[in-house]
Amino acid sequence: MLEVQNLSMRFGGLLAVDQVSLDVQEQEIVSIIGPNGAGKTTVFNCMSGFYKPTGGKIIFKGKEIQGRPDYKISRLGMVRTFQHVRLFTRLSVVENLLVAQHRHLNTNMLAGLIGTRNYREREQRALDRAAYWLERVGLLELANRDAGNLAYGQQRRLEIARCMVTEPSLLMLDEPAAGLNPAETKELNQLIVSLKEAYNVSVVLIEHDMSLVMDISDRINVISQGCPLASGTPEEIRQNDDVIKAYLGEA
Amino acid sequence: MVKNNLGHAAFCAIVTVIISFPILGLNLEARGVNITLTGASTSTYVAILVAAATVFVFQTFRDSLMGLLRKAPKLNPISRKQPMERSRRVKLESWIITGIVIFALFWPFFVSRGSVDLATLVLIYIMLALGLNVVVGLAGLLDLGYVAFYAVGAYTFALLSEYMNISFWMALPIGALLAGITGMILGFPVLRLRGDYLAIVTLGFGEIIRILLNNWTSLTGGPNGIGGIPDPTLFGMEFGRRVKVEGNTSFHETFGIAYSGEHKVIFLYLIALVLAVITALIIRRFMRMPVGRAWEALREDEIAARSLGLSRTAVKLSAFTIGAFFAGFAGTVFASKQGFISPESFVFLESAIILAIVVLGGMGSQLGVILAAIAVTILPELAREFSEYRMLIFGAAMVLMMVWRPQGLLPMRRTHIKLNRQE
Ligand SMILES: Nc1ncnc2c1ncn2[C@@H]1O[C@H](COP(=O)(O)OP(=O)(O)OP(=O)(O)O)[C@@H](O)[C@H]1O
Ligand SMILES: [Mg+2]
Numbered sequence: 140m141l142e143v144q145n146l147s148m149r150f151g152g153l154l155a156v157d158q159v160s161l162d163v164q165e166q167e168i169v170s171i172i173g174p175n176g177a178g179k180t181t182v183f184n185c186m187s188g189f190y191k192p193t194g195g196k197i198i199f200k201g202k203e204i205q206g207r208p209d210y211k212i213s214r215l216g217m218v219r220t221f222q223h224v225r226l227f228t229r230l231s232v233v234e235n236l237l238v239a240q241h242r243h244l245n246t247n248m249l250a251g252l253i254g255t256r257n258y259r260e261r262e263q264r265a266l267d268r269a270a271y272w273l274e275r276v277g278l279l280e281l282a283n284r285d286a287g288n289l290a291y292g293q294q295r296r297l298e299i300a301r302c303m304v305t306e307p308s309l310l311m312l313d314e315p316a317a318g319l320n321p322a323e324t325k326e327l328n329q330l331i332v333s334l335k336e337a338y339n340v341s342v343v344l345i346e347h348d349m350s351l352v353m354d355i356s357d358r359i360n361v362i363s364q365g366c367p368l369a370s371g372t373p374e375e376i377r378q379n380d381d382v383i384k385a386y387l388g389e390a
Numbered sequence: 391m392v393k394n395n396l397g398h399a400a401f402c403a404i405v406t407v408i409i410s411f412p413i414l415g416l417n418l419e420a421r422g423v424n425i426t427l428t429g430a431s432t433s434t435y436v437a438i439l440v441a442a443a444t445v446f447v448f449q450t451f452r453d454s455l456m457g458l459l460r461k462a463p464k465l466n467p468i469s470r471k472q473p474m475e476r477s478r479r480v481k482l483e484s485w486i487i488t489g490i491v492i493f494a495l496f497w498p499f500f501v502s503r504g505s506v507d508l509a510t511l512v513l514i515y516i517m518l519a520l521g522l523n524v525v526v527g528l529a530g531l532l533d534l535g536y537v538a539f540y541a542v543g544a545y546t547f548a549l550l551s552e553y554m555n556i557s558f559w560m561a562l563p564i565g566a567l568l569a570g571i572t573g574m575i576l577g578f579p580v581l582r583l584r585g586d587y588l589a590i591v592t593l594g595f596g597e598i599i600r601i602l603l604n605n606w607t608s609l610t611g612g613p614n615g616i617g618g619i620p621d622p623t624l625f626g627m628e629f630g631r632r633v634k635v636e637g638n639t640s641f642h643e644t645f646g647i648a649y650s651g652e653h654k655v656i657f658l659y660l661i662a663l664v665l666a667v668i669t670a671l672i673i674r675r676f677m678r679m680p681v682g683r684a685w686e687a688l689r690e691d692e693i694a695a696r697s698l699g700l701s702r703t704a705v706k707l708s709a710f711t712i713g714a715f716f717a718g719f720a721g722t723v724f725a726s727k728q729g730f731i732s733p734e735s736f737v738f739l740e741s742a743i744i745l746a747i748v749v750l751g752g753m754g755s756q757l758g759v760i761l762a763a764i765a766v767t768i769l770p771e772l773a774r775e776f777s778e779y780r781m782l783i784f785g786a787a788m789v790l791m792m793v794w795r796p797q798g799l800l801p802m803r804r805t806h807i808k809l810n811r812q813e
Contacts, residue, residue: 187697189693189697208696209696209697210696210697210698210699210700210701210702211699213696213697213698213699214699218697218698218699219697221693221694221697225691225693225694225697226690226691226694227686227687227690227691227694227695228690228691229686229690230683230686230687230690230804231804231807233807233809234683234686234804234807237680237683237807238680238683238684238686238687238695238698238700239698239699241680241684241698241699241700242699244680245680246680246681248676248679248681248708251675251676251679251680251681252672252675252676252679266807266809266810267809267810267812269809270809270810270811270812271812273809274811274812279809279811282807282809283804283806283807285804301698302698305698305699
């Protein structure tokens with residue numbers, strides 16, 4: 140469903156991403172790993188339309204999307220979280236989820252002012268969907284708190300819920316386990332697997348926590364200094380000499 | 391702590407002397423054709439020294455003084471009480487607001503004409519501030535040229551009535567729409583700008599519109615302005631002593647009462663009141679609609695908002711357009727109230743005052759903005775004796791407010807949203 144071909148991104152003299160390719164099938168969890176500064180987030184930024192890649196193709200559901208504006212790409216059903224949580228901090232938790240459902244809502248202003256039946260029905264469905272996902276990530280009790288007042292782990296979960304209410308087909312998670320304690324990481328592990336199994340979502344995961352990556356990934360892509368280093372199943376990656384060298388070299 | 395402040399305090403005192411001495415202590419006097427420089431009286435010098443000493447003392451003990459100021463709300467007896475239960479509070483609030491509106495409807499019949507006139511001005515500022523609140527408070531777009539849209543509304547009515555004899559009621563929607571369209575057009579070039587840059591460009595737009603009105607003499611009359619703007623009519627009834635437009639009747643004759651200039655003033659006040667209430671209700675509704683939430687999301691985090699499929703263009707332009715629309719509303723009422731408008735009424739200071747109202751009231755908070763509009767318009771009138779020091783008092787009040795309550799008089803409260811558990 141997603142194919143990235145020879146993606147390159149150059150910032151002035153720095154080639155941050157060099158000829159990276161990867162593909163994601165339906166209901167698959169694909170991880171991108173690599174040392175700090177390898178260019179993982181930059182790959183995400185190109186895929187989500189935040190940067191315009193300087194080379195290569197990104198094909199999502201048969202359409203070439205490289206260089207399209209970010210808000211259009213996300214409307215195609217490809218949404219992301221951020222390495223540093225980006226919530227609407229002064230909005231309440233549930234409002235964060237309502238904003239995300241913009242494209243499912245009746246945004247005709249007149250309809251909203253009058254409160255037509257269609258408008259109210261869609262608004263109610265959005266509320267129900269928000270309630271469902273809040274329950275799912277254990278935040279229903281906190282629905283009317285300001286999102287900025289949540290604990291860090293809760294903020295991470297809210298960010299994932301905020302993506303899920305858009306009903307995406309591809310979810311991109313940038314280091315979702317960063318800053319979580321072991322118990323929370325375990326919950327996250329189960330959540331991601333259930334997203335794939337129960338909600339038919341494919342996941343692209345950037346993560347430094349190797350046990351999480353090895354546990355849930357169907358396939359793994361390793362990049363180092365912008366270049367693709369290896370790709371394959373967790374088993375293959377574990378035994379790959381280049382990867383071992385890169386990681387041992389780093390340590 | 392006091393020791394650390396000494397150097398800073400001395401510096402501030404010296405700056406005070408440097409600034410005030412040339413302004414107050416030296417006078418230029420014209421003697422025949424020559425201008426001579428003379429010193430001021432001894433008392434002025436003493437005053438300058440006293441001022442410098444005050445600054446020194448204040449800066450030295452700044453921390454403890456500011457600490458006291460911050461504690462001030464604790465003197466408020468209600469702040470110690472438990473917050474009321476939510477459903478009861480909401481009910482109480484809506485009762486209070488209904489009560490205020492009903493009071494506002496009947497109040498003008500018992501007070502002087504001057505008070506009603508002032509109240510109309512307050513209502514115009516409320517409309518303006520509510521509109522700017524959309525742009526600045528909700529969408530987070532710092533707009534320093536807001537007065538331009540107010541001018542568009544006012545001039546639309548003035549020009550339409552002068553050249554095409556169009557009445558207030560026709561001009562009201564046209565003025566608001568034109569102001570809204572202007573807002574949208576001026577919004578396009580600043581889509582990518584934020585913060586300080588946006589502020590400067592919008593400031594420029596505000597000035598451009600004013601200068602245009604000032605110089606397009608053939609159309610707008612330039613600095614001489616436009617006069618003879620008609621009053622609103624009530625179902626074809628005019629409020630003047632004599633009927634001006636053919637086909638209209640006169641209010642006092644129709645009802646067989648004596649002519650009084652007050653009827654017109656009260657009528658205008660009531661129109662302004664109704665329009666202000668409508669403005670508040672519509673914007674309140676917007677705030678709970680997808681578009682309102684999108685404004686706030688964009689203010690909070692533009693990147694995240696876009697990553698969720700919100701188009702920056704659509705969201706920002708809608709904020710600019712709707713904000714400008716209500717400024718156009720206010721402008722039309724203003725033109726009708728004054729009967730005469732000129733570019734003088736649409737200077738940058740107006741934008742600054744409206745912005746001050748929004749900030750004082752509490753960004754995004756409608757009730758706060760309304761309270762602040764009342765305070766900012768009425769207090770200077772009450773303190774007429776000090777009118778020379780109006781801006782000084784205004785500035786001092788702003789500084790105090792920002793220290794005491796940086797979040798504004800009544801900070802915005804999020805609406806409680808009830809959710810049903812899903813299985
Ligand atoms: N906007 C930008 N302008 C210039 N250089 C950039 C920009 N964004 C990223 N880079 C550079 O690209 C390289 C890759 O950065 P990137 O954030 O993609 O790494 P990463 O793999 O996500 O690292 P980490 O694991 O620390 O998150 C870095 O050297 C970074 O400095
Ligand atoms: Mg990164």
